[in-house]
Every structure is written in structure tokens, then in C-alpha cells.
Amino acid sequence: MVNENSIVQEKMGNSKLYKGSLNTIILKLLDEEGKMYGYEITQKVKELSKGELNITEGALYPALHKLEAEGLLDVEVARVDNRLRKYYKLTEKGEKETVSRLAELEDFIRSMQQLVNPKWSIQ
Amino acid sequence: MKLTKDQIEEIDKYLQYLGVKFIDVRIELIDHLATEFENESEYVLIGDFLRTKGNFVKKFQREWDKTRHWSHQNALIRRILRYFYEPKQWFIPVCVGLLIWLHFKIFPDLYIEISFFATLIIPQCLHFYIYYKPEGIHKKILSTKYILSIMALPSIFMYLMGIMAPILKENPEIFYIYWFFALVFNIAGLQEVVALKRKIVRTYSKLISN
Numbered sequence: 340m341v342n343e344n345s346i347v348q349e350k351m352g353n354s355k356l357y358k359g360s361l362n363t364i365i366l367k368l369l370d371e372e373g374k375m376y377g378y379e380i381t382q383k384v385k386e387l388s389k390g391e392l393n394i395t396e397g398a399l400y401p402a403l404h405k406l407e408a409e410g411l412l413d414v415e416v417a418r419v420d421n422r423l424r425k426y427y428k429l430t431e432k433g434e435k436e437t438v439s440r441l442a443e444l445e446d447f448i449r450s451m452q453q454l455v456n457p458k459w460s461i462q
Numbered sequence: 463m464k465l466t467k468d469q470i471e472e473i474d475k476y477l478q479y480l481g482v483k484f485i486d487v488r489i490e491l492i493d494h495l496a497t498e499f500e501n502e503s504e505y506v507l508i509g510d511f512l513r514t515k516g517n518f519v520k521k522f523q524r525e526w527d528k529t530r531h532w533s534h535q536n537a538l539i540r541r542i543l544r545y546f547y548e549p550k551q552w553f554i555p556v557c558v559g560l561l562i563w564l565h566f567k568i569f570p571d572l573y574i575e576i577s578f579f580a581t582l583i584i585p586q587c588l589h590f591y592i593y594y595k596p597e598g599i600h601k602k603i604l605s606t607k608y609i610l611s612i613m614a615l616p617s618i619f620m621y622l623m624g625i626m627a628p629i630l631k632e633n634p635e636i637f638y639i640y641w642f643f644a645l646v647f648n649i650a651g652l653q654e655v656v657a658l659k660r661k662i663v664r665t666y667s668k669l670i671s672n
Contacts, residue, residue: 424493
């Protein structure tokens, strides 16, 4: 059973570690895929992390709506099967923000690795 | 297994039963619930599956409302700040300042109160016009609601006049500064309203035309 209050559920580890990265994960996926809908994002994260990470629906949509409201995402409505589907895609501002947030995340990971394991670090 | 049109309608009815009345919120929820049911539900009947999603649906609408409301207020503040730190945006505060200075130079004090209230009331009326003018279908879109709430902050200048009047009458310099910021806030508010309206029409044109 998925706990709606947790940001990201994962089989191992601490969900708090992923809390601040949720928006960056979404931006990165949209940057790669072009446009995606909510359910597709949750499945893609699960697939890429080989089932280790599971973004809950209760966390995903507020994040998407916030990014949209900040002008980082744009929305497109299309008819699919018997229903309408809302696709999210990056705006020009969102593309720039993705680059900057990914650089920030990489810096953070590098710093953490230096702290946790000074003998091994990514280049 | 793809859901039938009747099953999609069942989801829609369930959402309305839970109080989700705006169509822009419903389309996203319908698609999410339908896709999840089609791909990974262990339930045979859609009704049984929906009953497990009550909390998610209620939280979805609540969070949407909260996020949007504050994001529009933040966007308004950011727009106002940009008027002052982005050279490309200086045009607006310069024009407002010039307008007030010309008024001070050309017109006698008699007209000041009329001009002041007119410049505050006109943007408020314009934003109501932008909200009410288009087709009624817009009211069924939750995002449209924020067209009204954006102007809440700029309208404070008008409502505060009762308290501020004695101070402003005694200090003309403060009055002109007050007027300047009131106009800047109102113009920024109107720009936000127009931008939001355009976005709603562009994004939800399929809903409006259906």
C-alpha cells in the first residue's frame, strides 16, 4: 500500500534523501522525453531505478502543479482513447532551470561523496 | 484492458460525488485513475478500485488549490520586483512616475482625489471584465478562479485609503509615493491576469470547444 504522505517510496534507504530531488527528477525526465503525463512519470522513474524508487501520486501532482505555476512547465491537453490527457512539457524557462538544477545536484552528489568516501569520487 | 466510455463516466461521477466540480481538475484525475486501473489494478470492478482512491482525490484538489493560489501571488510579486531590477521593465515605473508628476504639475489639487480613485478603480473593473466577458464555460475551469484572486493584493491600496487618508492629506510626498506603488501593483496585477487568461484559453481550448 502506497503511503500518500511520503514523497518518494523506495525499497531501501531514506525517502528524505530524495525529497529535495523530486522536482529535478521530473525536470530531467521531461527534458529527455519531451512531453509526459503524470502516470507515465511515475512508471518511468520506477523503470529507470529498477523498481527501487516509486514516486507516489500524492507527491507527484503537487510537484507538477507547482512547477507549472512557476512557469517551468507548460500543459497540453490531448484526446487519448475515451478521455482527455494532460501532458506536461518544459517551457524555455524550464529548460534553463533544468540545466542549472542538474548542475546543482551533481555538485551536491560530488560533495557528499567526498564527505562520505573521500577516496572515491566521480569525475 | 482499455476502459469503456461508461467506465470513464463512472470515474467522472465518482469524482463529482467527492466534490471535484472543476473540469480541468477532473480530466487529470480521470486519466490518472483510468490509466492506473488499466495497467496495474488488482480489482475487477472499477467501483472497488475507486473506493481506495478517496483520500488521494480529496488531497489532489486541496493541494492544487493551495499551490495555484500562492504561486499566482508569488508571480505577481516577482513581476513587481522585475519592474525595478530589470532594465527592460523600467518603462512601466518610469511612465507611472511621469504620469503622476505631470498630474501634479498640470492639474490643480481639486482633481487629485478623482484621479487617484479612477486610476485604482479602472484596473479592478478591467479585471472583472476579463473574468466575466468570455463564455460561461470558463467558470467550470478551476484555473479561472485565480483571475479574481490575483487582484486581491493590488486592491489593498484602495481599501487602506480609509486608514491612510489623514496621513496622506498631511504629507503630499507620501501620498504621491503611495499612489505610485498603488498604480504599479495594479498594472502588474492586470498583466498577470491577462497572461493567465491567455494561458487558460490556450491550454483548455479543447475543453472550451467541446
